[in-house]
Amino acid sequence: MTVEEYSSEIIRLILSMTFTGSIISSLLFILKPIIKDRLPKSFQYYMWFSAVIGLMLPVSKILRIPVSDASIVPMKSMYDIVLRISDTASEKPVNLVFAPRQITCLPSAAAILYIFWQIGMVLALGFHILCYGFYIRKLGRHNLSANQQETELVKTPILIGFFRPSVILPDKKYGDMELRNILMHEMTHRKRHDIFVKWLLIFVGAVHWFNPLVHFVRREMNKACELACDESVIKRLDRKGMQQYGDTLIAVAADSIRKMPLSVTMFEDKKNLKERLGAIMKHKKYPRRTVITASIVLVTIVCVILGTSALHGASRHDYMDNFSLQDQMQIREGKLKEAIRNYDKENNLAALVSINYLDSGEITNAYIYIISHGENPDSEILSGIKALASKELELDIQNIYLECI
Structure with a gap:
């Protein structure tokens, strides 16, 4: 395979994935206001993974339907x-x-596009990794003793680290109830492997840096992640405990917020405070039948979209490109x-x-x-x-x- 053929194949593959992922993402954005108060927040969080699958799974290659043509005979010398x-x-x-x-x-147009795409991906991925590395370095330099510099560095409770996740608290006096709520929230993130999801979203965003819709998908997943985490914590609490958990959110939101790269914070955006508090106060148990039915419908729709993409990949043009x-x-x-x-x-x-x-x-x-x-x-x-x-x-x-x- 020549450089031009390889470049053309990669660009075609990326465009196929970004098209499939965009179709699924658009569908989820349409469904979001409909299911907002009708399904659990955890369902609304995990449904976005179907968009990630569409963006990262080359269904046109994996699910390729063979096309037979007896008239095509490989020629000899x-x-x-x-x-x-x-x-x-x-x-x-x-x-x-x-x-x-x-x-x-x-160089062909495909080779130029391939180089341009690679540069964009490296810059996007490198930016987040460098920011993360610089922050970890600063954090490690000042985590031995509490001082004014450390106080300025960490402003909100965060869960950071992939292989050895750690909960880092700001230099602030918390009450026992607040501390318990903070630790329950961050430990829930750890059990759900949300740090891994953060890394995955960063990678997906780098691969599809040219697609603005991916930016909105990442933002929506981050917000849905926090709502699902809140739901997981408060389902074990009574009404008084829910109120105290909401008070903890307000207390954390009162601090200045600095987003940390590739970390999970208890509060990332003050604009979402009202929605999170509303979700806490409206929390209720949803019938299992409703959740199962919604899951079946969503899986069916996503499979239809992926199947359509696979059929498109089995077209005559794609078949010829195998040679x-x-x-x-x-x-x-x-x-x-x-x-x-x-x-x-x-x-x-x-x-x-x-x-x-x-x-x-x-x-x-x-x-x-x-x-x-x-x-x-x-x-x-x-x-x-x-x-x-x-x-x-x-x-x-x-x-x-x-x-x-």
């Missing part, structure tokens, strides 16, 4: 083709002259030969086809040599063959050279 035609041709001498294939050293560029051209040469043979079966025509093309896959011209066991075809048949070749190769007729031998 040009020497074998000549021998095959010579065996069926008349005793006329065959003098064949083929124009050399044209080669270009200029190298040289194989693709040999297949097209073979199909054109078959079409010419079927065009005038009475004269038992045989043909030798040579296609010249660029490294980008663009066909520049074609040479067709017609061999007939009887009399040479008349001008009308030759014109028809030219028109047939123009249609098969999607090439201007003036770039098709036809000769009887």
Whole structure:
């Protein structure tokens, strides 16, 4: 596989995933106001993972439906083709002259797009990792003793770290009830592996940095994550405990908030305080049947979208892309030969086809040599063959050279 073919394949794959993920994400944004108060917050959080699956799973490759075409026969070497035609041709001498294939050293559009996409992904991913590294370094430098510099560094309780998660508290005096609520919240994040989800969303955002919808999906998942975490904590509390938990949120929100990269904080956005407090006060148990039914409907819809993407990937164009560029051209040469043979079966025509093309896959011209066991075809048949070749190769007729031998 050449660099151009590899670049084209990667770009096509990324665009396919971003299209599938965008369709699922758009559907979830439409459903959000409908199910907001009708389904548990945990369901509303986990449903967004279907969008992540669409953005990261190349269904057009994994679920590819094979397309069989008996007319497609991989061609052998040009020497074998000549021998095959010579065996069926008349005793006329065959003098064949083929124009050399044209080669270009200029990068294709796919290669340029691939480089541009890679640069964007590296910058987006590198930015978050560097910010995280700098913050961890500062935190490690000042975590031995409480002082004014440490107080300025940590302003809100956070859960940070992937392999060894730690709960970090600001230099502030908390009551026993507040401390219990804070630790329950952060430990719930740890049990649900929300730090891993943060890393995953950062990676997805870097891969699809050019898709603005992914930014809104990340923001929505972060908000849904906190709502689901609150729900998981308060379902074990009575009404008084829920009120105290809400008071803890208000107390934490009163502190200045500084977002930490790749961390989970108890409160990331003051704008969501009203929604979180409202969700706490409206908390109720949902019938299991409702949740199961909603899950089945969501899974069915997502599977239909993924299946449609897989069917699209099984199209004729994608099937041809499984072959190298040289194989693709040999297949097209073979199909054109078959079409010419079927065009005038009475004269038992045989043909030798040579296609010249660029490294980008663009066909520049074609040479067709017609061999007939009887009399040479008349001008009308030759014109028809030219028109047939123009249609098969999607090439201007003036770039098709036809000769009887």
